[in-house]
Amino acid sequence: MLKKDKFSFGSLLRLLRDFSQGNVRALVFAAVAVLVSTVSLAAVSYSLKILLDNYVLPMLAADSRDFQAFYYFLLSLFLLFACGTYSCYFYNLTLINIGLKFLLKLRLRLFTKMQKLSMTYFDRQQVGKIMSMYTNDISSMQNLFTQTIAVIWQNTLQIVFSLCLMFFLSWKLTLFALAFVFFMYIIDQKLGAYSAAYFAQRQKSLTELTGFLEEQLQAIKIIKSYNQTDNCLQKFRDINDKLTDSQIKATVIGQSMAPLISSIGNLQFVLIALIGAFWATNPANGVTIGNLAAFLQLSRSFDQPFAELTYNFNNLIMAAKAGEHIYKLIDTPEENDTGIVELTYTPAKLPAWKIYEPDNQIKVRTIKGKIVVQHLDFAYEPQKEILHDITFTAEPGEKVALVGSTGAGKTTIINLINRFYEVADDKIIYDGIDINTIKKASLRESMSVVLQESHLFSGTIYDNIRFSRPEATLQEIEAAAEQAQADSFIRRLPAGYDTFIDPEATELSGGQIQLLCIARAILADKPLLILDEATSGIDTGTEHLVQKAMNNLMRGKTVLIIAHRLSTIRNCDKILVMDQGSIKEAGNHKQLLDLKGIYYHLWNGTLELD
Structure with missing residues (x-):
């Protein structure tokens, strides 16, 4: 007993x-x-x-x-x-x-x-x-x-x-x-x-x-x-x-x-x-x-x-x-948030940082989307370091890709930029501001995210797209869907944009679901965009359509891309090749091919991402 x-x-x-x-x-x-x-x-x-x-x-x-x-x-x-x-x-x-x-x-x-x-x-x-x-x-x-x-x-x-x-x-x-x-x-x-x-x-x-x-x-x-x-x-x-x-x-x-x-x-x-x-x-x-x-x-x-x-x-x-x-x-301790910098909008409705100066003055600075990561180390648990001395810069409007095998630390970097986990001060700088001083809600509101595992919610297609911006009008939602190459298949559905979606029993294909997620990100229209292997689960027949939607989504934004298919990142401004938590190579597509290193062998198929 x-x-x-x-x-x-x-x-x-x-x-x-x-x-x-x-x-x-x-x-x-x-x-x-x-x-x-x-x-x-x-x-x-x-x-x-x-x-x-x-x-x-x-x-x-x-x-x-x-x-x-x-x-x-x-x-x-x-x-x-x-x-x-x-x-x-x-x-x-x-x-x-x-x-x-x-x-x-x-x-x-x-x-x-x-x-x-x-x-x-x-x-x-x-x-x-x-x-x-x-x-x-x-x-x-x-x-x-x-x-x-x-x-x-x-x-x-x-x-x-x-x-x-x-x-x-x-x-x-x-x-x-x-x-x-x-x-x-x-x-x-x-x-x-x-x-x-x-x-x-x-x-x-x-x-x-x-x-x-x-x-x-x-x-x-x-x-x-x-x-x-x-x-x-x-x-x-x-x-x-x-x-x-x-x-x-x-x-x-x-x-x-x-x-x-x-x-x-x-x-x-x-x-x-x-x-x-x-x-x-x-x-x-x-x-x-x-x-x-x-x-x-x-x-x-x-x-x-x-x-x-x-x-x-x-x-x-x-x-x-x-x-x-x-x-x-x-009684579990809540997520720690020491940030004081807030997101606001200029009279022209552009996103900006609201910075409280030491002399109690308030400065408003338009968000550019520049990300600087400098000498970043990180471990989820002591003695088990995941990232070591990560340093790179994503200039406003640049497309920076992270490439590497599973467990190399690519997603961890994205999680740290989102402040899902905490890092030391001055390791990640956003528009010249230490992200630890930015309120987490404001930090995350300044960026859009498209993940590998696309997720839809119970509700209509209208509801799912407007999830990123609840106050959006129907016209704005449909415009976002057009840019995402989703409008044509949506209108072929029996109820169009009013089609109800059950996430557990939807008949939409993986590519169509991803297009809806891209439309959601386009509607949000944030200066920083994060793509976490957003095309890895798409079949080659749908990839062209998704890639076209992605190009519309990335236009004019700073983009961080975790990529599995190298063909989708060849036009990126910077490609960071990671292995075991460190950046081994950095440059654009041509520069990395000229190095004839890891990226070169990945591109030519003599080395595979595992």
Whole structure:
């Protein structure tokens, strides 16, 4: 068996604190409503004593036909019952309303936090585990906020009120009932600890399964291409078996606790009925028929909450574990941004840098797009250097290509220019400004990116192109599509620009998707353009069309190109040949061929990029 699980009460208390924030008044009203409902239930149970001892039995003994007082008493019971029922409805409605709104805000808080995290966080996290927070963990909390809190509060009050009334009716029978309750408590503690451990293991396995499924769905083509479906199926079986095992144990233990405690309660009920009936035959014992009837009803109200508390304890465990996961993400340090230089626009609507001078003067400088990288070293982890002494300059309007084998460091340079990862001061200069002093949002807004893995979003073609500039007009979107050589195929679609795209099931070809991404970049119209192997996945038949679109996109911009096909970069102003994190050769196409070095052999096919 698993070790007893100790969940974080800190995360649970933090959840409850956040839940109550801004809702204190409504929660107080809900708590009062629970109190009223519980008092009403206890009063109805106790009224059996009054009903039998003061009305039914005396009327039977006197053979009385005067039911007026009896009817008034029944009416008061009805009103008391109605008050309790309405209070129950009120607090349930209040908690459901507050709870679901809190979960809505929590999901928004999670998503907002994700936007502020660095790429390092996502490099180290499985996508499925993050998705599990929005599904499994939030779902685990829903019962806590919409039901469990009220049930625990109501059960606690019910136990207290029932116990007090039971003592008032018969302290001897109450002590007898408490002995059974102590026995229930011992069982609850023993089984509850193991149940908590298996529920925690179930949650962990469920997260692992979600992450595995996400990974498999993203790589389904690769899996089929390498004929690894059997191996993947076996891995799924292993994870699924582990999940099922923990689910069975958690469910069996969890669901057997309530019936077991209920059975003990039934035994207690029978024994109290027998003992009470025996005592009721002798008036000296102080137990009347009404006392016994009310006591039996109250003992039910006293025992039942223990079974419900056991079930809801498991909900607390799952919510606490979910809270640990969510607060771990929320507490993750956000992406550091020390920048003070901002992006702005001149009266002519040209992008410019807004620079705050030391003397509090503000200088506005039009963005030219000059990039200077000087003596740049970088390592994702200590002692594992990825880049070494990288130095080059991309003048405004120049096209600079990075060529090299996989792992040479080409994409890392692009990531550093985007400030996805941090570098030392003055290693990358943008228009004479250290990029560390430029706000990350402004830095990234000054450039357009076209990646090898083109990505479309759920929505129309209009929506996908305007993603880079949401305020763009339909005319501007169509003009961008024309420059990207995409307008003709878009208009052939049944709904044209209003065609809805499902990224997971689109019938567009790879080349057509890439043209839409190029149109998106053209619409953005930024002074710096980054092309990360943007044509490597395009077939040769489509390459000419894409290359024409790329030429329209690159016109008048500083362009950094990561290239796989050398034919696409022969006209670049500079070509940097990289190997093992260093620049080995630099020059234009002709200069590099004259060197007869690495690039020369790559061009002539005697050396291949791997």
